[in-house]
Amino acid sequence: MPLEPLSQKEIEDRLAELPGWSLQGDRIARSYRLPSHFAATAMVVHIAQVQEELDHHSDLTLGYNTVSLTVNTHTVGAVTKRDFALARRIEDLAPGHGAQ
Numbered sequence: 001m002p003l004e005p006l007s008q009k010e011i012e013d014r015l016a017e018l019p020g021w022s023l024q025g026d027r028i029a030r031s032y033r034l035p036s037h038f039a040a041t042a043m044v045v046h047i048a049q050v051q052e053e054l055d056h057h058s059d060l061t062l063g064y065n066t067v068s069l070t071v072n073t074h075t076v077g078a079v080t081k082r083d084f085a086l087a088r089r090i091e092d093l094a095p096g097h098g099a100q
């Protein structure tokens with residue numbers, strides 16, 4: 001079954017279940033604040049593991065104590081269910097890193 005872009009409503013409905021995530025152009029986005037630079041870096045490594053597992057990758061910026069990321073589906077050039085699957089997994093791992 002081909003991967004289809006999600007509609008505006010489908011995106012909004014899914015964002016409502018992911019507090020902190022937002023739509024930025026044709027990507028979904030989230031920024032996290034971490035207790036330290038090391039904690040932020042460790043979270044990046046954990047996210048990378050999940051992205052390799054899902055074969056779905058965000059564009060990610062590591063700051064002093066922040067991790068900011070955006071994601072969409074390259075092959076479609078839009079937001080799809082795979083982006084939300086990744087977002088969900090990142091939301092699930094974030095609290096363990098002290099991310100807010």
Ligand SMILES: C[C@H](O)[C@H](O)[C@H]1CNC2=NC(N)=NC(=O)C2=N1
Pocket residue numbers: 055056057058071072073074075076
């Ligand atoms: C060959 C590899 O499976 C593809 O390029 C994967 C890699 N990671 C990806 N990540 C994202 N965000 N979108 C994709 O379409 C995508 N495709």
